[in-house]
Amino acid sequence: MATIKLDIVTAEKLVLSDEADFVVAPGIMGELGIFPKHAPLLATLDVGEVRVTKAEEVYSFFISGGFIEILPEQITILANTAERAEDIDESRANEARDRAEILMAQQGDNISFSQAEDSLKRAAVRLKVVQKKRASRGGGLAGTSLDG
Amino acid sequence: MATAREIKRRIKSIKNTQQITKAMQMVAASKMRRAQIQVVETRPYAEKIRAVISHLAERHPEYRHPFIVPREVKRVGLIVLSSDKGLCGPLNSNLLRQVLHFVRGQSVSTDLITLGRKGRDFLRRTGQAILAEATGIVDKPKLIDVVPAVKVAMDEFLHGKLDQVFVAYNEFINTMVQKPTIAQILPCPLPPGVVRMQSWDYIYEPSSEKVLDGLMPRYVEFLVYQFLLENIASEHSARMIAMKNATDNAKDIIFDLNLTYNKARQASITTAISEIAAGSAAVS
Numbered sequence: 001m002a003t004i005k006l007d008i009v010t011a012e013k014l015v016l017s018d019e020a021d022f023v024v025a026p027g028i029m030g031e032l033g034i035f036p037k038h039a040p041l042l043a044t045l046d047v048g049e050v051r052v053t054k055a056e057e058v059y060s061f062f063i064s065g066g067f068i069e070i071l072p073e074q075i076t077i078l079a080n081t082a083e084r085a086e087d088i089d090e091s092r093a094n095e096a097r098d099r100a101e102i103l104m105a106q107q108g109d110n111i112s113f114s115q116a117e118d119s120l121k122r123a124a125v126r127l128k129v130v131q132k133k134r135a136s137r138g139g140g141l142a143g144t145s146l147d148g
Numbered sequence: 149m150a151t152a153r154e155i156k157r158r159i160k161s162i163k164n165t166q167q168i169t170k171a172m173q174m175v176a177a178s179k180m181r182r183a184q185i186q187v188v189e190t191r192p193y194a195e196k197i198r199a200v201i202s203h204l205a206e207r208h209p210e211y212r213h214p215f216i217v218p219r220e221v222k223r224v225g226l227i228v229l230s231s232d233k234g235l236c237g238p239l240n241s242n243l244l245r246q247v248l249h250f251v252r253g254q255s256v257s258t259d260l261i262t263l264g265r266k267g268r269d270f271l272r273r274t275g276q277a278i279l280a281e282a283t284g285i286v287d288k289p290k291l292i293d294v295v296p297a298v299k300v301a302m303d304e305f306l307h308g309k310l311d312q313v314f315v316a317y318n319e320f321i322n323t324m325v326q327k328p329t330i331a332q333i334l335p336c337p338l339p340p341g342v343v344r345m346q347s348w349d350y351i352y353e354p355s356s357e358k359v360l361d362g363l364m365p366r367y368v369e370f371l372v373y374q375f376l377l378e379n380i381a382s383e384h385s386a387r388m389i390a391m392k393n394a395t396d397n398a399k400d401i402i403f404d405l406n407l408t409y410n411k412a413r414q415a416s417i418t419t420a421i422s423e424i425a426a427g428s429a430a431v432s
Contacts, residue, residue: 009196011291011370013189029353042200043353044362067363069200069350076196078366080291 004036006052008061008077015082016061022053023075025068034070041070047122049129050077060085062129064122085133088126097123152416155409159402166398172235173391179287180323180384186288187320187377194374197367198339204363205338207349208356214306215336215364224258225279225301225310226250226330229317229376230267231383232285237390239318239383240266243328247316250330251276259310261297263376279304287380294372302365305334317375318382324389326382333371336364 003019023034026048032041045068050061066079100120104113205216228247230240244267251258259279262268268281280300285293304310313334318326352359 007192009193011190011193011373012186014192027353032353040348040350041353042204042350042356042359044359067200067359069196078193078196078200080366
């Protein structure tokens with residue numbers, strides 16, 4: 001089966017460079033499922049989960065928005081931040097969610113409310129990614145890690 | 149002539165200083181290497197975002213993002229990057245001299261945004277208008293660390309309060325050479341495009357305008373982030389050189405003092421012997 005090259009980059013570093021069979025990314029207008037030989041596409045990404053399928057295995061990343069460039073042989077995700085599911089700090093995400101919920105309950109002015117809403121969303125998605133990861137157990141990553 | 153004991157004490161004190169400067173030199177050297185690696189690690193993102201923006205600008209010349217449209221300059225903004233800590237040779241003073249020169253050379257007034265303590269302190273002392281400031285730059289910054297300062301500049305630019313924005317930083321040429329540089333970020337100089345006109349175009353989601361609207365601020369932030377990393381690499385290499393010079397100077401001083409100490413010791417021995425000789429001559 002044909003594969004497609006996937007790079008996930010943030011401003012700080014290259015997070016992942018791997019071959020994939022199928023990639024799902026959180027587009028701003030809905031999830032994008034990408035197989036090899038996809039038409040060229042440039043999209044804005046929302047906060048969400050990137051799922052990578054490679055040789056029957058699925059692993060996932062949390063990204064907090066960004067852009068995706070799709071070419072027939074190559075996908076590049078320019079993420080604002082990216083974390084692999086294994087690296088998400090669950091207790092921190094939990095704390096962040098609680099904080100955001102309290103802030104939202106207090107109903108401050110509009111700016112802080114929408115900020116709280118944003119951070120609540122980020123925390124919730126982070127938790128979703130990490131919990132799903134735990135439920136599936138394993139599904140680790142081939143030796144392509146480029147984390148420093 | 150100082151007594152032998154005094155000289156001995158001075159030698160010891162200078163040796164202590166030398167140990168400290170030597171240690172600082174080592175620390176700076178390893179931090180510099182790390183900073184250089186970090187600069188290299190931003191390259192994949194840099195290449196991609198440049199390619200995408202130049203593609204967009206080429207294929208959709210009819211859409212002009214406010215960040216790329218030049219206009220009449222009535223007020224200029226300057227983001228000044230400097231280090232929080234000193235002991236890095238003439239690095240900050242060279243840059244800040246350049247900044248003052250730039251500010252005085254403008255026909256319109258300049259608002260400053262400072263990132264780093266040294267720049268802030270100096271520019272405040274010289275009575276410049278400082279719009280915003282941030283200190284506490286860590287050795288391994290993330291993009292998010294420059295966002296507040298850049299956001300101030302971008303907002304002012306969008307509201308028409310600033311018509312041009314520059315960044316002053318030290319360009320890292322090599323370990324020995326850092327060049328104070330002032331680069332324009334707004335209106336944003338488009339990345340040198342791949343001049344060949346591609347025959348295909350992307351499908352855009354939601355639309356090419358929206359994608360470009362989202363990309364441009366990221367690009368500007370990213371440019372400043374890269375400048376900050378260069379400035380940090382420059383800071384550590386300048387400190388390394390300054391500390392190496394200090395260590396070498398200490399070595400020279402210790403050498404001289406040792407010579408003086410030995411001379412003093414010899415002189416006292418000679419005096420002692422001649423006194424003994426004179427004494428015994430008087431007895432016999």
